[in-house]
Amino acid sequence: MCCARLGELRPGRPGHAFEVADDRASGFLEIKMSRLPAVTGAVLDENGVGMPKWPVHVYTAHKPIRHVAETVTDDRGDYRVGELDPGAYFLRTGSGFLEDQTPLLATYAKAAVELADATPVTVHIGETLHDIMLRPVKGRLLNLSGTLLPVPRVEATLTLVTDTGRREIARSGEPTPFVASGVQPGPVELIVKGFDLLGKECGSYTRLMVDKDVSQLRLACGPYGPDSVVISGAAIKSAPQIRRVDLDGTAEAHALASDELLAPGHWEVSVPPGDYYVSSVRSFGALATAFGAWWGFDAGTYSRLAITLSSRPATISGVVSTGANPVSGAPIFLSNAAGSQTWTARSDPQGNYSIGGLAPGSYTIISGFDLDMDDGATLRKADAVSASEGGVTTHALELILP
Amino acid sequence: MNRSGGVLHLVFSLVAVASCAMAATVQGVVIDEESKSPLARTRVTLAPLPGNPAPAVSVLANERGVYAFSDVQPGWYLIRAMRTGYATAEYGQARPGRPGMPFEVTGDAPANETAESRQIVMRHQAAITGTILDDNSIGIAGWPVSLYNARAPLRRVAQGTTDDRGNFRIGELDPGAYIVRSGGGGLEDASTLVPTYYKYGTAVATAEPVRVRLGETQGFVVIHTVEGQLFELTGDVAVPADFPRNRPIHLTLITDTGLRPIASVAGPFTAVGVPPGPVELLAEGEACAGYQKLAVDRNMFARVDCLPLTPSAVIGAAETALVARRADLAGPGPEHTLTAGDSLAPGHWEFTMRPDASHYLVGIGNDGDNSPPRAAIDGWFGVDIGNAPRLRVTLSDKPASISGAVTSGGKPVIGAPVYLERLNPDAPEMPLQSWSGRADAQGNFVFQSLASGSYRLMSGFDIDEEDLATLNKAIVVILREGDSINQPLELLSQ
Numbered sequence: 001m002c003c004a005r006l007g008e009l010r011p012g013r014p015g016h017a018f019e020v021a022d023d024r025a026s027g028f029l030e031i032k033m034s035r036l037p038a039v040t041g042a043v044l045d046e047n048g049v050g051m052p053k054w055p056v057h058v059y060t061a062h063k064p065i066r067h068v069a070e071t072v073t074d075d076r077g078d079y080r081v082g083e084l085d086p087g088a089y090f091l092r093t094g095s096g097f098l099e100d101q102t103p104l105l106a107t108y109a110k111a112a113v114e115l116a117d118a119t120p121v122t123v124h125i126g127e128t129l130h131d132i133m134l135r136p137v138k139g140r141l142l143n144l145s146g147t148l149l150p151v152p153r154v155e156a157t158l159t160l161v162t163d164t165g166r167r168e169i170a171r172s173g174e175p176t177p178f179v180a181s182g183v184q185p186g187p188v189e190l191i192v193k194g195f196d197l198l199g200k201e202c203g204s205y206t207r208l209m210v211d212k213d214v215s216q217l218r219l220a221c222g223p224y225g226p227d228s229v230v231i232s233g234a235a236i237k238s239a240p241q242i243r244r245v246d247l248d249g250t251a252e253a254h255a256l257a258s259d260e261l262l263a264p265g266h267w268e269v270s271v272p273p274g275d276y277y278v279s280s281v282r283s284f285g286a287l288a289t290a291f292g293a294w295w296g297f298d299a300g301t302y303s304r305l306a307i308t309l310s311s312r313p314a315t316i317s318g319v320v321s322t323g324a325n326p327v328s329g330a331p332i333f334l335s336n337a338a339g340s341q342t343w344t345a346r347s348d349p350q351g352n353y354s355i356g357g358l359a360p361g362s363y364t365i366i367s368g369f370d371l372d373m374d375d376g377a378t379l380r381k382a383d384a385v386s387a388s389e390g391g392v393t394t395h396a397l398e399l400i401l402p
Numbered sequence: 403m404n405r406s407g408g409v410l411h412l413v414f415s416l417v418a419v420a421s422c423a424m425a426a427t428v429q430g431v432v433i434d435e436e437s438k439s440p441l442a443r444t445r446v447t448l449a450p451l452p453g454n455p456a457p458a459v460s461v462l463a464n465e466r467g468v469y470a471f472s473d474v475q476p477g478w479y480l481i482r483a484m485r486t487g488y489a490t491a492e493y494g495q496a497r498p499g500r501p502g503m504p505f506e507v508t509g510d511a512p513a514n515e516t517a518e519s520r521q522i523v524m525r526h527q528a529a530i531t532g533t534i535l536d537d538n539s540i541g542i543a544g545w546p547v548s549l550y551n552a553r554a555p556l557r558r559v560a561q562g563t564t565d566d567r568g569n570f571r572i573g574e575l576d577p578g579a580y581i582v583r584s585g586g587g588g589l590e591d592a593s594t595l596v597p598t599y600y601k602y603g604t605a606v607a608t609a610e611p612v613r614v615r616l617g618e619t620q621g622f623v624v625i626h627t628v629e630g631q632l633f634e635l636t637g638d639v640a641v642p643a644d645f646p647r648n649r650p651i652h653l654t655l656i657t658d659t660g661l662r663p664i665a666s667v668a669g670p671f672t673a674v675g676v677p678p679g680p681v682e683l684l685a686e687g688e689a690c691a692g693y694q695k696l697a698v699d700r701n702m703f704a705r706v707d708c709l710p711l712t713p714s715a716v717i718g719a720a721e722t723a724l725v726a727r728r729a730d731l732a733g734p735g736p737e738h739t740l741t742a743g744d745s746l747a748p749g750h751w752e753f754t755m756r757p758d759a760s761h762y763l764v765g766i767g768n769d770g771d772n773s774p775p776r777a778a779i780d781g782w783f784g785v786d787i788g789n790a791p792r793l794r795v796t797l798s799d800k801p802a803s804i805s806g807a808v809t810s811g812g813k814p815v816i817g818a819p820v821y822l823e824r825l826n827p828d829a830p831e832m833p834l835q836s837w838s839g840r841a842d843a844q845g846n847f848v849f850q851s852l853a854s855g856s857y858r859l860m861s862g863f864d865i866d867e868e869d870l871a872t873l874n875k876a877i878v879v880i881l882r883e884g885d886s887i888n889q890p891l892e893l894l895s896q
Binding site: 035036038045046047048049050052053074075076080082083098099100102 | 434437439440441442443445462465466467486487526527529543565566567571573574
């Protein structure tokens with residue numbers, strides 16, 4: 001079920017602020033809640049017959065494309081994925097083999113193997129989108145083979161991760177040949193994890209793009225760490241947040257401990273907001289890619305992360321009013337020009353707002369109680385503001401009325 | 403060989419070249435009853451009638467649902483189709499779920515085979531759907547649901563979990579009556595729900611069975627959950643002093659609403675949220691096992707001794723293997739054939755075996771247990787075993803048999819389906835065991851290896867098991883030990 005706020009104009013919208021005063025009788029407040037969106041449909045074979053117990057995957061349709069949910073069809077080949085946040089998604093079947101060993105590729109709606117050909121679906125709060133049919137396409141699945149190299153008296157596991165899930169494909173302390181068959185063409189992660197003789201963790205991480213069979217892979221369980229994370233430019237109040245991102249999903253974020261060893265793989269780091277902005281994150285000197293507040297990097301045997309902060313962030317502030325009257329508790333939505341990061345705030349009882357800790361650049365800003373932020377028409381009503389290094393941009397906002 | 407039908411002509415012209423003069427091709431298509439769509443990759447079996455020495459042959463239908471058996475020797479056959487989520491179907495059945503019609507493959511004249519001539523229509527298995535509601539009639543998401551068969555002994559046969567709206571669906575059900583029950587557990591606040599039956603109540607006596615027919619989805623099975631107390635089970639898994647330390651021992655808590663792991667090492671354990679009722683505790687280690695059964699009605703303490711296991715010994719029937727399945731509160735486990743040296747974890751098991759035609763199975767029990775054996779249900783004998791089981795199989799070399807000819811209007815009915823039920827003297831409406839067979843090409847049937855008792859015998863292509871008028875037309879036969887009875891049967895028609 002979704003969250004709800006008192007005084008919402010409609011489900012999913014910000015609620016109205018209210019004042020508690022000494023001289024008034026307390027009120028009885030009703031909050032209405034709405035269901036989170038869901039998608040239903042079926043996985044069908046070449047004759048339109050439902051395929052039972054077939055996996056279905058859900059990905060976000062905006063970048064970065066992430067695996068966010070999965071389910072399995074029921075006895076008639078029908079599926080339902082609920083508890084989705086409102087937004088756009090790609091639906092996709094899993095890959096696998098039919099009863100006669102015909103391989104089926106993981107296939108997006110509608111009958112697309114490549115992401116570029118996939119049709120996204122958009123769901124709104126309280127809505128169940130019906131009849132999203134998936135028809136898996138026949139094709140060739142690939143074989144990956146090689147050797148998990150030995151570490152004496154060490155039990156290591158080799159896990160194959162794709163964007164439709166993961167499976168353990170080898171486990172041993174001996175040199176172990178492995179074969180993974182039925183691998184969907186596309187990105188693949190091979191993750192080795194184990195413990196060495198001293199009980200210390202070992203591991204390795206290999207990311208491949210496979211479009212044909214791959215043999216003679218040689219994977220080892222190597223020691224890793226120590227990592228170094230250097231933060232310069234400003235003092236932060238709390239530790240950076242870190243989360244592991246594999247092809248099949250994103251782990252919960254946690255505070256990065258000073259002595260933490262990052263296992264080999266893809267990670268994302270985020271700095272808690274403060275009186276600064278992140279001007280760059282570099283891994284071994286190479287610029288990390290940013291998605292919103294998260295910066296992605298690959299951790300290898302060890303990591304060298306340099307986070308540069310600027311102590312001269314920009315601030316955007318002003319008054320929200322309707323006509324000549326200031327609006328208290330008005331919701332304010334701020335986005336960077338790329339649309340990859342958003343900030344929300346509320347005006348104070350005098351109608352004043354202030355959003356700080358911003359990088360210099362162009363932003364769009366809008367205020368209203370009933371705005372559909374997924375709607376292009378709403379975004380066109382937003383004001384453009386530019387913020388400069390260390391500067392305060394004053395911008396008066398007119399409340400958008402429903 | 404005369405073939406017709408556009409696409410099929412291409413497919414089977416190759417087969418025709420290879421087939422010899424005496425053998426025929428049997429072909430057809432498998433379709434879904436509801437959508438009429440072909441059912442690709444369905445497993446289709448060509449089964450000979452009794453007396454036909456040809457072996458049973460299985461193929462997968464192709465992607466258009468078309469199957470073909472080439473080089474079929476002359477004789478009488480049935481065709482059977484099996485597919486996940488569908489009821490097993492036979493060619494020529496009067497309606498889905500009924501036995502099919504046998505047909506003859508002749509050697510001389512090629513049969514007029516077309517895809518349509520051997521069409522098999524399949525129907526979905528049944529399903530039950532419904533909702534688990536809280537005290538305000540709001541669906542509870544992610545809540546467990548269990549399904550039990552509504553006949554003694556009550557068995558948990560399927561399970562499900564509600565979706566984000568509190569709805570559940572349990573499919574792939576055989577037709578029959580089921581009892582539906584929500585699981586127990588805690589809500590977001592401190593309140594707890596006890597397992598609740600459909601339609602109301604927490605006692606099985608108040609449960610209302612849900613009846614499903616083949617292909618039917620029985621909806622609106624709504625359970626209003628009941629608040630109640632769940633209990634805490636604490637205890638200790640004890641191992642012998644000489645047992646290697648730090649080896650994993652998995653302790654599983656089993657109730658009639660499911661099983662959950664509660665510990666992976668020896669020593670003290672705690673399980674919270676245990677619903678009142680029978681509970682089994684099973685400890686399994688590399689070299690030891692322990693079992694404890696208790697009735698929980700308050701917070702309790704239980705000690706489980708994990709002791710070394712001895713391979714099970716079978717006395718009394720060396721030549722025929724036993725088939726075993728574990729029968730936990732959470733439901734029967736998979737069947738497997740017991741081989742020498744197999745160890746069985748302690749607990750409640752069920753065993754059966756199929757003796758040769760010169761014997762019948764009297765009973766299976768613990769060796770040395772002189773109490774009267776429990777009656778077999780569907781041929782399975784329930785036995786509580788410990789860590790060193792010694793199972794005694796009792797066979798009798800004086801089996802009874804029934805044979806005869808099925809006729810209709812004085813003519814033998816080739817391949818007539820024949821049903822035999824061993825009646826339960828205490829509950830005539832619930833037979834102890836059922837058999838079904840087919841008459842051979844002369845209309846003759848035979849059932850062997852039977853124990854003494856009273857039996858109900860009937861034959862028909864379209865018998866409704868719930869139609870009492872039809873059941874009353876069945877013949878009741880009383881067999882004594884060693885009897886060999888000839889019983890003519892008239893085919894029942896609807």
